[in-house]
Amino acid sequence: MLKSKDLTKRFGSLVAVDGVTLEMEPGHVYAMLGPNGSGKTTWMKIAAGLMKPTSGTMTFMNEPVGVSSRAQVAYMSTEPYFYAWMTVKDVGQYYADFFRDFSMEKFESNLKTMELEKTMKTKSLSSGMAAKLKIAVTMARDARVYMLDEPFNGIDLLARDEIRACILREATDDKLLILSSHLVEEVEAIADWSVFIRKGKLVEMRDNEEMRQTDHVSVADRYREIYGHMEVQEA
């Protein structure tokens, strides 16, 4: 459904994404793993149609990503991006104005479970509340693809279950979910595939349960194997 082929993105001399070829299918939750700066965010922004690749292609349903894919791909960036003048209600209205798949009822019910008020100003939200609002509004869309960049960043331990439930509710057979995280434990149980990215390159894509069963390693163990010596090298 979502496919990147030899995808490369350079920023000056920095290669953020380096020849990544992979394909993701609906009915699965993929965890994109890697330390900060390994290229997960850039890959997602290209998939969201926000960034243009330097070379290679990114396709959604065999069409290059762009305006029409944006109608079916829900992207949540890790940084807050709402306009400063907006209230929580304005954010919902904005999504309702632009996305046909947005459900106001779902948004309101998400707000309720996350204890957010419609009258709150986005400017004065705590970082945890802002993070919750991003999830609440993104998951209120009925998209084909959801890409959440670091959905657990800034979220209180107690609220993480709510977030997980909010994400899992949309994990149906016809939808593709991609979560990026540098906190492996947070996504270990909800993702069924892990995509390991290291310095812009795809290391491997693994079926999590298969990895536990045949290799007797956890996702976290594999993560340490892949990135552990890198940190030693760099230290």
Next chain:
Amino acid sequence: MMPLLKYEIRKTWSTKLMVLGIVAVEELAFLCSLYLMGQNVDNWLMALSTSLLVMTTIGGILFIGISSVVTLHRDMNTKQGYMLYMTPRNSYQILGAKMMENGLSIVLAGAFFFALGTLDITLLFGRMGELGKLWEFVTDILRQINSDLELSAEMMMYLVANALASWLATVSVAYLADIISSALLNGKKFNGILTFVLFILLTALLSWLQRSLVPAGSPFTTLALIDTAVALAYSVVMYVLSALVMEKYLSV
């Protein structure tokens, strides 16, 4: 398109309210000074409020255009741009909404200031009585300098339309320069200087076109009309080029 326009209006709303607020205070001061006119006092308020109103008229319209360029710049270079570029809208629509909002604002602001100016002058002459003859005196002089020049409301309208269209064209040149800067020159050396040079060159090109397309010795109205038409056409060309570059190269 409508939602895009709605949010472009919302984004620049505070700027306009500010200009309106300032104008309201100045107008109030002007009305007070009108009232004081007959009272044989040193009417410094009149001089102050009139000059402030004139300055705000020019400044306000410039400010509206500049703030529109600043909004575009923010939408391309800060996180709030995700909000805009994650919507299923292409660059022609996104930029179109911005141009339309800006064009409408400039025209409406122009019309507003023109109406206010006319009103204030009428009020002033009404109050001046005898002194109202001053206006005829000024137009007489102008007529003597150039027989074509008739300082009429019609002519003022031509002038205003021309100024507004030229300003709109200048803003659209700024759009293109800023989009090229954000999409193609981002992170490159001399980005700022190159962008500035591009802006100057494109503005100069507009002036050159305006001058060279008007036949020599044309009457004032023809000149103003061609000037306005060239500026508007130039804005459209800038818009298409801007959207093209944005669609193909911009990464937010």
Next chain:
Amino acid sequence: MHEGDEALNFDPMIPIWAQVADTIQKQIVSGSIHPGDKLPGGRDLALTYSINPNTAARIYQELERKGICITRRGMGTYVTEDGEKIAQLRREMAENAVRSFLEEMSGLGLDWHDAVKMIEEEEDNLAEK
């Protein structure tokens, strides 16, 4: 039940489906889930345990394979009403528990005689209390 309340502290080295299946089997054997009871749908199971829906589906596949659950088309998944099957499951789970207990004991240098003796002592201790 509140969503996510059951979220286990999974052992990340063991497949999650096996761990949740184990928990459900214990509930069946202990009687907190009765024979013939309807089990939550796969999606609800995923939400209850905060796990991937495919993992949840796998759990029922495994339980069905063992004959502990039956999926009726369009109706949902039910615990078997076959008492013999449940008794057999109880026996298997108990055997596994004994086996791992004895392994643990032998790791401490104790044979099964010592183990039996210690169990009897522990029983007396509990009775006194």
